[in-house]
Amino acid sequence: MPGDRLTILDGGRVDELPAPDGLALVERARAAGRPVALDREEGAAFLGVSAAERGRALATLEAPDFTLPDLDGRLHALSAQRGRKVLLVAYASW
Numbered sequence: 001m002p003g004d005r006l007t008i009l010d011g012g013r014v015d016e017l018p019a020p021d022g023l024a025l026v027e028r029a030r031a032a033g034r035p036v037a038l039d040r041e042e043g044a045a046f047l048g049v050s051a052a053e054r055g056r057a058l059a060t061l062e063a064p065d066f067t068l069p070d071l072d073g074r075l076h077a078l079s080a081q082r083g084r085k086v087l088l089v090a091y092a093s094w
Contacts, residue, residue, distance in 0.1 A: 010047040019043070 006022025008015045010029075017025065026045050030036050035048035049057075057064065067077040078086065 005043055007044045008047065009045070011049070 004019045005016050006019050006026075008017060008022055008025060022045065026036055026038055026047070029047045033050050033052075037046040037048075039045070063078060065077060065079045067075050069075055
């Protein structure tokens with residue numbers, strides 16, 4: 001791993017930990033049934049939420065809040081659109 005450090009993305013938080021501590025956290029997340037994406041070469045890991053937590057969020061039928069910039073760089077939050085219909089088009093080139 002680059003520099004023997006592991007960058008962990010977990011629930012919107014980003015933490016950089018020594019590799020052994022980061023790998024221990026990844027294993028605890030796996031044991032708890034959370035999805036994990038680990039790239040040892042890049043020294044990064046993403047910890048997803050458990051199926052039970054995703055199920056609770058889906059049961060509300062409410063999209064999680066997020067903020068994105070428009071083409072002019074102004075930020076727009078989904079929460080500012082509550083009560084309105086919103087069409088979101090997502091594209092990825094990978």
